[in-house]
Amino acid sequence: VTLARGARAMAASGVIVRRLDAIENLGSMDVLCTDKTGTLTTGVMALDGTVDAEGAPSARVMRLAYLNAAFETGIENPLDAALVAAGTRAGLDQAGWSKIDEIPYDFMRKRLSIVLAESGDAGAHRIIMKGAFAQVLECCSTLAGPQGPIALDVKRRAALAAFFQDRGEQGYRVLALASRHRPAQLAQAAYGRDDETDMVFEGFLLFSDPPKAQAAQAVRDLQALGVAVKVITGDNRFVAAHVAGTIGLDAASMLTGQAIAAMRDESLWHLAERTTLFAEVDPQQKERIVRALQHTGHAVGYLGDGINDAPALHAADVGISIDQAVDVARESADVVLLRPDLDVLRRGVEDGRRTFANTLKYISITTSANFGNMVSMALATPLLPFLPLAAKQILLNNFLSDLPAITISTDNVDADRIARPQRWDVAVLRRYMLVFGLISTLFDLLAFLVLLRVFHASESTFQTAWFTVSLLT
Structure with a gap:
């Protein structure tokens, strides 16, 4: 009766309890691990710019990015929706192009490639790739220049990395774009990961997703209740640090997925408790972080809404998702928030x-x-x-x-x-x-x-x- 009455009171606050025993776990939670997008930020992606490798606005980058997003058939995501919307406003369409193949996104490669044929190009194909900066850059041997491709030497790679870091520190979510022309004699009926080589680096896609106005206060309220808030995100370290700092979290206390991959579990047990921000992590690393915190005696809640959050939602003492989450995340959660708002969780x-x-x-x-x-x-x-x-x-x-x-x-x-x-x-x-x-x-x-x-x-x-x-x- 007590649990049922508590579930009814929480439902009135916008918190739906899927399993009654989760109420007790929510009451004992002393660490909340949360994704960044849509929880701490508005979750409304907007394309703020498409620039070439020199950082100048580029209509070519816009067109290639639009084609990649428009022909993608994988799981819907707000980044592709923002690209398609911006391209449509700019008068772009898919006319004259046909899809040959798709090399889908996965959380290890962190990139996606679309293979297209242009009607007037005599059987040639074009591979268009977008994704995380480092993972796209490693596939590139040249970058697009005014007079044609330019060899990507150490100096130019460093310049691209500096631009990426600068925009990330300004709060932009930055994706990289690359392409490759395959003449008719090299065209294939199907393509795979091994074909993502010798790409030409085209430029950057800049997205904005600002922190929510009430996010900083909600974090302070949870901390006042004895709940330590930790951000776990697959986004790059620079934009993650910008958002964390904006809402009052210690952005200097950070671990990246690369560092976690090199750690033994024993090391992670000690570091996870003292770390506030985890960036560039994959789904398995999210689960490792949750289990490391549990190993040190914490009752851990995990708030996430994507497919990549499912392992951590299962591992947490109380898995928390939102009503707008993908099906697998909602099914993995013990508690569902009717609004993606930390203040709703605080009342819960x-x-x-x-x-x-x-x-x-x-x-x-x-x-x-x-x-x-x-x-x-x-x-x-x-x-x-x-x-x-x-x-x-x-x-x-x-x-x-x-x-x-x-x-x-x-x-x-x-x-x-x-x-x-x-x-x-x-x-x-x-x-x-x-x-x-x-x-x-x-x-x-x-x-x-x-x-x-x-x-x-x-x-x-x-x-x-x-x-x-x-x-x-």
């Missing part, structure tokens, strides 16, 4: 702690009462020539005692019980049960003494009297 944490506190009250009361009755019965049975209570009376006593206990779900909870995470403490429950259970037994023994020595009660009178005393006390 408070409701979870109220419910958890009242659940502890119920368990403490019932265990101590049952323990006291058990000891009283055990002591009375060898001393009396009859049973102290009939079987029907025991069952009725338990039933009637539970009726007022139902109202515990509506009980007020002290502010200090809401202010900090709560955990199951078997030692505290044991002490409560022993102390109050034995006090109950002491009064039962006094009642026995009065009934036998003062009133000289018969079997039926004794059973009725103790039933009444036990029920009232």
Whole structure:
């Protein structure tokens, strides 16, 4: 009853509980790991610019990026939607192009390639690749110049990396774009990852996704409740650090996916607890981070909405997703937020702690009462020539005692019980049960003494009297 009432209260706050036991885990959560996009940021991607390798605005980069996004048939994502919308506004379309093949995106390669044929190009194909900067650059041997491709030497690679870092530190989410022309004699019916070589680096795609206005306050509110907020994202370290710093998190405390991949689990156990920002991580690394935090004794919540969040959602003590998440993320979650807002989660944490506190009250009361009755019965049975209570009376006593206990779900909870995470403490429950259970037994023994020595009660009178005393006390 207490858990059901808590779930109803949380639903009124915009938090849907899919598994009732998650309420207790939400109340005990002391670390929240969250994705960046759509939770800390608005989640509304806008294409702010397409630039060439020199950083100048480029219509060619816009056209190639539009074709890549328009012909992609993989999972829908806001970046492609922003590209298609911007291209449509610019008057671009797919006329004159036909799709030959697609090398789909995956979380290890972090890039996607589309192979197209242009109607007037006599059987030649063009591979258009977009993705994470480092993963695209490693496939490129040249960059596009005014007079044709230019060899990508160390100096030019460093210049591209500097531009990427600069825009990332300004808060832009930056993708790289590359292409390759395959003449008719080298054209193929199907393409694979091995064909993503000798690409020409075309330029950059700049997307904006600003932090939410209320994100910084929501983070502070969660921290005030004793919940440490950690950001885990697949985005590059520069934009992740910009967003983290904007909302008041320690952007200097960061681990990248590359560093995590080189670590043993023992090292991650020690570093995860002290790290606030994890960037450029893959789905398996997200799960490793969650398990590392759990290994050091934390109750971990994970908030995510993508396919890449599913392993971490499963691993967390309480998996949290949003109503707009992909199906696999929602199915993996224990709790679903009706709005992608940390303030909604903050209210859910408070409701979870109220419910958890009242659940502890119920368990403490019932265990101590049952323990006291058990000891009283055990002591009375060898001393009396009859049973102290009939079987029907025991069952009725338990039933009637539970009726007022139902109202515990509506009980007020002290502010200090809401202010900090709560955990199951078997030692505290044991002490409560022993102390109050034995006090109950002491009064039962006094009642026995009065009934036998003062009133000289018969079997039926004794059973009725103790039933009444036990029920009232």
